[in-house]
Amino acid sequence: MAVLQDILYKVRIRSVHGDLSVSVNALHIDSRKVGKGDAFIAIKGVAADGHQFIDSVVEKGAVAVVCEVMPPSLKEGVTYVQVENSGAAAGYMAHNFYGQPSEKVKLVGVTGTNGKTTIATLLFKLFTGLGYKCGLLSTVENHIGNEIVPATHTTPDAINLNALLKQMVDAGCTHVFMETSSHALHQQRVAGLKYVVALFSNITHDHLDYHKTFDEYIRVKKSFFDSLSSDAYAISNLDDKRGPVMLQNTQAHKYYYSLRTMAEFKGKILENGLMGLVMTINDQEVHFRLIGEFNAYNLLAVYGAAICLGEDKFEVLRVLSELTGAEGRFDYIVSAKDKVIGIVDYAHTPDALLNVLATIKGLRKGHEQIITVVGCGGDRDKTKRPVMGEAACEHSDRVIFTSDNPRSEDPEQILRDMETGLNTAAKRKYIAIVDRKEAIKTAVSLAKPDDIVLIAGKGHEKYQEIKGVKSPFDDKQVLAEMFKLYEK
Secondary structure, eight states, X not given: OEEHHHHTTTOOEEEEESOTTOEEXXXXXXXXXXXXXXXXXXXXXXXXXXXXXHHHHHHTTOSEEEESSXXXXXXXXXXXXXXXOHHHXXXXXXXXXXXXXXXXXXXXXXXXXXXXXXXXXXXXXXXXXXXXXEEEEOSSEEEETTEEEEOSSSSOOHHHHHHHHHHHHHTTOSEEEEEOOHHHHHTTTTTTOOOSEEEEOOOOSOOHHHHSSHHHHHHHHHHHHHTOOTTXXXXXXXXXXXXXXXXXXOOSEEEEEESSSOOSEEEEEEEEETTEEEEEETTEEEEESOOSHHXXXXXXXXXXXXXXXXXXXXXXXXXXTTOOOOTTSSEEEXXXXXXXXXXXXXXXXXXXXXXXXXHHHHHOOSSOOEEEEEOOOTTSOGGGHHHHHHHHHXXXXXXXXXXXXXXXXXXXXXXXXXXXXXXXXXXXXXXXXXXHHHXXXXXXXXXXTTOEEEEESOTTOOEEEETTEEEEOOHHHHHHHHHHXXXX
């Protein structure tokens, strides 16, 4: 329980009707969860406008309503607070309600199109290996030390996020590593949080269904760095052409990492194979278990954050050299008999798919086929579908277009959208199989000894969403079943 006036610290208030000294039991942005003595924050969401439910929460016994537009009738005994932005208000209020938990840990945020999960996961594993108790907030799962808490969004809503951070503080966590998505930034879910380090990986074509334009997507990502305090560290990828742009207006200390030019954290790949990466980081040669150039960038970002957080560089590299990446990120198994390499990767953007295929091509000795199974999500950015189709066909020997998570869309229409990106030569390489299990089965049946089968798009996900129903589906498990079925 907390006093409303204290919870509203730093919130931009336009007007107040009622008593700010009332005690609040809980905060909610979901009107269905409101109980007696709670405060309700009315947010204009993508699917619904919380302002429509103000009367119903008052009937349920809410003692306070925070909104951008005051309702026509105000009930006595209820405090109404009009604010500039309800999303930002929810962030600050949740942070205050839960005792400002981000100020009691070293909070590191990771943003960018690709690499967020791997960077955040590696940081969590690294600092755990260095002897700290850590928290992780990621697309795959959340961790409070050794305890796993299922993840529902890349970044939870402001109230759940601060509640989780408080749990982490209460459990004795000293460091928290957190993916910070563009949706969360735009919706102000992270408003009020104090970051010690902010990392930028890269930015490519994604989420235009939400942000509408690439410029707006960039602006939202950049706002993360613009909001940092002067005692924070901002670390960016110098090899991404938007890397320097991200840090243009930040007050934080600026650092860059790079494989191609001079930077504070400079890397060079010496070897890249199925046994991992051999590379130098700031002239120190290390063998890593991770594979691919994209992971070289992820390792540089992690190393940079650890150094900014005051860790010993030799100890950091020692622990990093022993780590594996995040589940569903270049996750591979090799068949027992034919030594077919099966790779499962979350690549669901054109750039991520190109990165994975480029890495696979680098692992080839020359004669192996690359067989790619790929789809695109329904109810998401449609403009990337032809680009995904084109990328898969250009860099693979055989391609099977299949369902990803079609959600409410017709899966066959999604595949037709992907086909529009294909030229005549590409059309000869691919077939379309809507059923994902059948598509994986076909890919394995086509594989000859030493071939490489890539299953792209879903990675760590353990379900497939069709017409609002999530059914169990695990790419890696299905791949293993098919290896066994065909005795590969």
